[in-house]
Amino acid sequence: MEKISLKICTGTMCYVMGGAELRAMLELLPDDFMKRLSVSYSPCMGLCGDVGEPPYIQVNGKTISGVSKSNLMQILKEALNDAV
Amino acid sequence: MLYDNYAMLAKRELLIRLVKILIHEKLVEDIKKIPVEMRPREKRNIDCCVHKDRYIIKHKIISILGFDIKDEDIDLISLDTYAQRSLDNKNVKESILSVVHEACSACMQSQYFITNMCRGCEGRPCLMNCPKGAVSFKQGKAIITQEDCVSCGICQKVCPYHAIIYTPVPCEEACPVKAITKNSDGTENINKDKCIYCGRCMQACPYGAIMERSKIVDIHKMASRPGVKIVAIVAPAIFGQFDATPGQIITAMKRIGFDEVVEVALGAEDTARHESAELVERINKGDAFMTSSCCPAYTEWVEKHAPAFKPYVSHTKSPMVYTARRVKEGNPDAQVVFVGPCLAKRHEADSVPEVDYVMSFEEVGAFLAAYKVDVRECEESLPDPEVTNFGRGFAQSGGVKEAVAHATGEIYSSMCIDGLTKQNIAILKSMIKKPQAQFVEVMACPGGCINGPSSLAPLSLARKNLKQAL
Numbered sequence: 119m120e121k122i123s124l125k126i127c128t129g130t131m132c133y134v135m136g137g138a139e140l141r142a143m144l145e146l147l148p149d150d151f152m153k154r155l156s157v158s159y160s161p162c163m164g165l166c167g168d169v170g171e172p173p174y175i176q177v178n179g180k181t182i183s184g185v186s187k188s189n190l191m192q193i194l195k196e197a198l199n200d201a202v
Numbered sequence: 203m204l205y206d207n208y209a210m211l212a213k214r215e216l217l218i219r220l221v222k223i224l225i226h227e228k229l230v231e232d233i234k235k236i237p238v239e240m241r242p243r244e245k246r247n248i249d250c251c252v253h254k255d256r257y258i259i260k261h262k263i264i265s266i267l268g269f270d271i272k273d274e275d276i277d278l279i280s281l282d283t284y285a286q287r288s289l290d291n292k293n294v295k296e297s298i299l300s301v302v303h304e305a306c307s308a309c310m311q312s313q314y315f316i317t318n319m320c321r322g323c324e325g326r327p328c329l330m331n332c333p334k335g336a337v338s339f340k341q342g343k344a345i346i347t348q349e350d351c352v353s354c355g356i357c358q359k360v361c362p363y364h365a366i367i368y369t370p371v372p373c374e375e376a377c378p379v380k381a382i383t384k385n386s387d388g389t390e391n392i393n394k395d396k397c398i399y400c401g402r403c404m405q406a407c408p409y410g411a412i413m414e415r416s417k418i419v420d421i422h423k424m425a426s427r428p429g430v431k432i433v434a435i436v437a438p439a440i441f442g443q444f445d446a447t448p449g450q451i452i453t454a455m456k457r458i459g460f461d462e463v464v465e466v467a468l469g470a471e472d473t474a475r476h477e478s479a480e481l482v483e484r485i486n487k488g489d490a491f492m493t494s495s496c497c498p499a500y501t502e503w504v505e506k507h508a509p510a511f512k513p514y515v516s517h518t519k520s521p522m523v524y525t526a527r528r529v530k531e532g533n534p535d536a537q538v539v540f541v542g543p544c545l546a547k548r549h550e551a552d553s554v555p556e557v558d559y560v561m562s563f564e565e566v567g568a569f570l571a572a573y574k575v576d577v578r579e580c581e582e583s584l585p586d587p588e589v590t591n592f593g594r595g596f597a598q599s600g601g602v603k604e605a606v607a608h609a610t611g612e613i614y615s616s617m618c619i620d621g622l623t624k625q626n627i628a629i630l631k632s633m634i635k636k637p638q639a640q641f642v643e644v645m646a647c648p649g650g651c652i653n654g655p656s657s658l659a660p661l662s663l664a665r666k667n668l669k670q671a672l
């Protein structure tokens with residue numbers, strides 16, 4: 119099965135504007151969920167020039183803004199469903 | 203406790219935008235754009251309309267710049283004038299904390315309230331158990347007559363349907379010393395004779411209506427003045443704020459304009475040494491116990507609310523003071539900026555000649571974001587080899603206790619008051635009659651400084667990050 123690539127921005131703007139806990143949140147995901155993700159971290163993705171809507175992540179290369187602890191799970195679920 | 207919420211993010215965005223125009227030397231020119239940029243027409247408005255939202259942001263900006271908003275002036279003076287005034291240093295008699303009345307939603311007075319979950323059951327325990335006869339029934343549903351209610355909460359406990367709720371005033375609920383109360387118009391007012399600057403109200407308000415004054419303008423001015431050496435003395439709690447190594451965090455601080463970065467952990471070791479010697483002396487002289495003195499919200503509490511406690515508080519200076527002294531001894535002309543998560547330190551610093559400015563972790567976050575410094579990408583600076591984990595341990599509750607126990611050879615009993623909560627205040631007060639330990643560490647913030655009111659990282663994350671640093 120193709121893995122979903124998840125890239126989390128750990129740049130300061132994203133970190134300060136609500137993304138601080140996204141990394142820690144992944145540790146809470148169930149193992150079979152994590153198995154299907156390939157997670158990477160990126161320094162500033164360059165999307166926050168005019169502040170914009172941080173925090174940013176990329177799922178399979180697609181940029182998603184305004185990620186929070188509450189919608190991260192939903193975003194990942196949708197990506198997994200699209201993949202099957 | 204710090205939870206992610208949009209009011210907090212709005213404050214951070216405001217700081218980031220301010221710092222951005224500050225470092226591009228466009229403060230006066232661009233400051234009036236901020237309310238519009240943050241609340242554009244197409245974005246969902248938060249209050250009644252986009253104009254009120256922008257008006258609130260304007261007030262918050264004025265408050266950050268350090269001006270008291272007392273009269274109608276604010277509508278006659280434009281933001282760029284305020285910006286110019288803050289650049290000219292004309293905000294000297296500002297308060298540390300202020301309520302932005304436009305943002306305060308004048309929450310309902312706290313009360314018990316019966317919701318429509320009430321089924322008007324046959325048992326009606328609310329009616330039978332209210333000691334004040336404040337519950338009655340109308341059209342088969344319970345109602346509370348607010349004039350008679352004394353907020354004892356019995357009706358809520360006995361309702362089998364959980365139909366009765368308590369609506370608090372968040373800031374009043376959070377304040378451990380009843381320093382914040384309602385004006386006649388329903389907005390809040392902080393009583394300076396009672397306030398201990400713990401900052402809890404600021405974190406609790408869901409409208410972000412309580413703002414701390416900031417010195418970012420002055421700090422930036424100093425940092426860009428040629429020939430001036432500006433030194434950041436960083437509280438050990440900073441290592442809990444980022445998912446990076448201490449060496450990287452120190453580098454990051456230099457990138458935002460500081461010529462030198464010194465760990466307050468160094469001064470913490472001085473504090474531990476002096477405090478230990480003092481403890482030995484006091485116990486030998488017959489004192490029952492001694493408390494720590496490094497938390498300024500605690501010492502302020504003693505000053506304003508528990509003067510009987512004064513003889514028990516250590517006279518040792520705080521780590522901030524010792525660290526600042528070390529810096530000024532080596533370099534009397536240096537500008538010293540204390541960097542921490544603490545509102546009360548702003549107050550303490552006002553009376554300490556060695557400390558020139560105070561900067562919060564949220565403000566550090568804003569500078570890092572504005573300068574585009576990625577902490578995790580920074581190269582390692584070599585941390586001061588003199589610093590030990592005992593000094594850095596001051597960041598968490600229990601740390602002072604440990605350092606003192608270590609220095610005194612663990613011969614005295616000790617305990618830790620973890621947070622000036624209402625319960626802990628009662629415990630503290632009982633100690634004069636019934637001491638519980640010979641050394642008592644007191645931290646106003648539950649968890650210690652890593653849970654300070656101007657933190658960036660929530661407590662659980664801060665604990666994890668700090669653990670990696672120690």
Ligand code: SF4
Nearest residue numbers: 306307309372373407
């Ligand atoms: S929590 Fe306090 S300051 Fe905030 S809106 Fe309510 S009454 Fe006003």
Ligand code: SF4
Nearest residue numbers: 377397398400401403
């Ligand atoms: S800072 Fe602390 S003491 Fe002062 S009003 Fe707020 S909650 Fe009360």
Ligand code: FES
Nearest residue numbers: 127129132162166
């Ligand atoms: S910090 Fe995340 S895009 Fe810049």
